[in-house]
Amino acid sequence: MNEDTSSEVASHAYSHPAPNYDPTLINVGKGRPGGELLRRYWQPFALAGEATNVPRKIRLLGEDLILFRPGNGVAGLLYPRCMHRGTNLFFGRVEDDGIRCCYHGWKYDVVGRCLDQPAEPGGGRQRARVRQPWYPVVERYGAIWAYMGPPDKQPVFPRFSIFENMTADEEVLSYYLTRNGELAPWPEDFCFFALYENALDTHHVPILHTMISGPQFSGNSSAGRQSVNFPKVQWKSTENGVVAIAERKLPDGSRHISYSEALMPNLISLAPFFTKNGPGNELFWVVPWDDDNHTVLMMKRQKKGTPAPDNRKIFTFGPDGKYWSELTPEEHQRYPGDYEAEASMGKHVMHSEEHLVTSDFGVALLRRRFREQAKVVADGGDPVGVSFDPNDIFKINSAAVTLAPEGVSA
Ligand code: FES
Numbered sequence: 447m448n449e450d451t452s453s454e455v456a457s458h459a460y461s462h463p464a465p466n467y468d469p470t471l472i473n474v475g476k477g478r479p480g481g482e483l484l485r486r487y488w489q490p491f492a493l494a495g496e497a498t499n500v501p502r503k504i505r506l507l508g509e510d511l512i513l514f515r516p517g518n519g520v521a522g523l524l525y526p527r528c529m530h531r532g533t534n535l536f537f538g539r540v541e542d543d544g545i546r547c548c549y550h551g552w553k554y555d556v557v558g559r560c561l562d563q564p565a566e567p568g569g570g571r572q573r574a575r576v577r578q579p580w581y582p583v584v585e586r587y588g589a590i591w592a593y594m595g596p597p598d599k600q601p602v603f604p605r606f607s608i609f610e611n612m613t614a615d616e617e618v619l620s621y622y623l624t625r626n627g628e629l630a631p632w633p634e635d636f637c638f639f640a641l642y643e644n645a646l647d648t649h650h651v652p653i654l655h656t657m658i659s660g661p662q663f664s665g666n667s668s669a670g671r672q673s674v675n676f677p678k679v680q681w682k683s684t685e686n687g688v689v690a691i692a693e694r695k696l697p698d699g700s701r702h703i704s705y706s707e708a709l710m711p712n713l714i715s716l717a718p719f720f721t722k723n724g725p726g727n728e729l730f731w732v733v734p735w736d737d738d739n740h741t742v743l744m745m746k747r748q749k750k751g752t753p754a755p756d757n758r759k760i761f762t763f764g765p766d767g768k769y770w771s772e773l774t775p776e777e778h779q780r781y782p783g784d785y786e787a788e789a790s791m792g793k794h795v796m797h798s799e800e801h802l803v804t805s806d807f808g809v810a811l812l813r814r815r816f817r818e819q820a821k822v823v824a825d826g827g828d829p830v831g832v833s834f835d836p837n838d839i840f841k842i843n844s845a846a847v848t849l850a851p852e853g854v855s856a
């Protein structure tokens with residue numbers, strides 16, 4: 447058999463082994479290396495307005511939980527099965543100081559203490575022996591955050607560098623990137639890491655979003671500068687993740703340089719290409735519901751009272767400027783976006799079948815950092831960016847600058 451024939455036989459689909467993946471980059475559950483890394487950080491998982499007196503089901507890091515807001519205003523996040531006999535607190539009644547299970551009326555506060563057992567003598571003299579499992583919750587920036595890691599490792603709530611020194615007329619607005627089918631279904635039905643690593647996949651912007659599907663950022667001219675041509679890219683490790691430094695020549699000859707960063711363990715801060723030059727002003731939290739689903743929760747620093755951006759003006763599909771959910775099956779093929787590119791890999795990225803090349807360096811570096819940090823946690827250490835000192839700042843390097851054409855002073 448000559449060499450050509452043997453390689454043809456080896457590459458025949460019949461000989462192709464089943465694909466598989468690195469579980470550290472996929473499995474978010476308790477006890478899994480990636481899941482334990484994710485649990486060491488405060489995780490935003492809902493908008494403040496989603497905690498009400500109607501209990502809400504939450505899926506987060508592979509766990510089912512119940513979010514509610516008693517009359518006293520402090521939100522709680524509890525394990526769903528009542529510690530009496532297991533009725534789901536989703537059907538509980540929210541009262542001034544807690545949530546009351548619908549079956550026999552046991553009432554729990556936001557830290558799981560049992561306040562009442564109405565069918566027991568004296569309202570349950572032994573009720574202090576019962577505690578409903580709970581997670582600590584913080585409300586900040588219009589979002590609700592949970593710490594789901596070991597209690598003795600609970601860090602201080604982080605101070606993000608791009609949200610420091612806000613003026614009196616500024617705020618941080620939280621919203622979902624695509625809650626109503628603008629760019630993808632909700633939740634997005636594949637592993638969180640496929641979206642997370644997309645932040646460093648700089649070359650897909652001029653290909654997928656321009657060459658293949660037409661200019662998908664065309665509704666916004668400053669965003670369009672990301673798509674004009676192939677960038678020169680360098681990826682570098684930073685304090686808390688990996689930054690992509692991309693330089694493009696704009697049609698007027700000026701040079702545009704963007705710094706987009708993926709930060710441990712599921713955070714993205716893109717260059718501010720939807721606004722102006724300067725430091726980044728947005729966080730993208732890729733919130734894993736479980737191994738197979740996630741949502742993207744956005745936090746944007748802006749002038750107080752500014753509404754959430756209208757995605758129809760920023761990112762559109764096809765010549766008619768449609769939302770993702772308005773596309774016909776054929777239009778999904780003709781004008782694919784990030785969702786088609788990422789979700790079509792399957793629920794999980796199949797690492798065994800990939801052929802990483804030079805333009806994938808950022809993706810490979812991010813995976814390496816994530817695996818290293820998961821190992822730090824598994825070995826009993828504290829991962830990067832987690833702090834026990836309220837003065838520490840979580841450093842973020844996202845930014846955009848435009849330099850005058852060479853030889854012209856700005
Ligand atoms: S099952 Fe909840 S009070 Fe009985």
Ligand SMILES: [Fe+2]
Pocket residue numbers: 644650651655784
């Ligand atoms: Fe994209």
